[in-house]
Amino acid sequence: MKAFFFDIFGTLVDWRSSIISGLKNLDIFNNRLSELELFVINWRKEYQPILNKVNDNSIGWKILDELHEVTLETVLNRMNFSNVTNEEKKYLILLWHKLNPWSDSCKAIKQLNEKYITASLSNGNITLQKNLFKYANLNFDFIFSAEHFKKYKPNKIVYRGAVEMLNLKIDQCVLVASHKNDLHAAANFGMKTIYINRAQEYGSFKNEFKEKTFKADLEISSLNNILNDIKKLKN
């Protein structure tokens, strides 16, 4: 293996609890605190469907920040949040730029960085990732984004584009992700795969996010022993 590519949302950062924390700062949520988790989950549920619309050209290319704007509108309407100002909407969208890493993420990236090429491979736009990595103290050699390739994962163009940019052979590249549809697409393209089970990603709504059935080359439940764990991957 030469390079490790990382999915970000869910895999390295805990979007659910981070966004919930951020929501508490807005007056509009004050008397509806019991609905915060549901709000975030509903917002997240709009994510893959709208990415699919971009990928199948039902709508034109938009970066993730712009898609978050569209899906935020949908979920605010559906849950009957009214009188949300444009400033508040902007604040909500930018919450995705400040997400806390899981406790094992930063150290693992740092360790891998010593011996391997590390890169993000995320649907987050470039500026979002730049802000997020500074906030979360995640340091990669390369940032790769759907924005580079104008398609969203799991479209194969994204995986191929990133591997080509590094001039590597596909089987020298590993994708680490907490989502099996992402890993499945990477494996179809020829990459090695590591599934990390982030049991808390969806909180109490886990069952509402169905996973593809897929067996990754390596399946782990934390990144604490990543340098040892990757020895189980064939060269």
Added chain:
Amino acid sequence: MKAFFFDIFGTLVDWRSSIISGLKNLDIFNNRLSELELFVINWRKEYQPILNKVNDNSIGWKILDELHEVTLETVLNRMNFSNVTNEEKKYLILLWHKLNPWSDSCKAIKQLNEKYITASLSNGNITLQKNLFKYANLNFDFIFSAEHFKKYKPNKIVYRGAVEMLNLKIDQCVLVASHKNDLHAAANFGMKTIYINRAQEYGSFKNEFKEKTFKADLEISSLNNILNDIKKLKN
């Protein structure tokens, strides 16, 4: 401005003195210490001509490490160094992966990183840059290499490729370099330019490396006040 691209060799690292130091570890140079600087300068003189050959398709694509192998052979022969083992040649080529930064380089990149996107834009291949940045403690958001685009600077494909990868407008991008031919090509493409005068880059052989006549948008002699200096660039 949104992004600062940096040339590396000469601009941020002192290849001349670093390579000279490294040469002293090899027995073959022991009784020819007075020729060390000349050796390095001669090696460097082979650099642009062989890049040009790649760019005009006289020879096929090779990464910089491979070109260094070819030019090393040339300079060893010309200076009558004999009995150099393959192991020693490999050591010499890898000296380019371990170059010391100028004293102002690391801090400047760190400062710019806080507010802007930073990226390398170098003819060094990806692995070379990865090793070099780890050695020199230089941390960019993005590593861009001629290797990504299969052409060498000053071919415009390299500048265009890097700007496109970041989805930025050309005039939001600044190239910082100690070589006017590099800056001239970037300016022709529409980038903003900062020339940094590295007076010691070529040591006592300065006059043998002719510079294009070109006036950059900003000309400075150190990166010590970079955050203030860039205010003189128009937005």
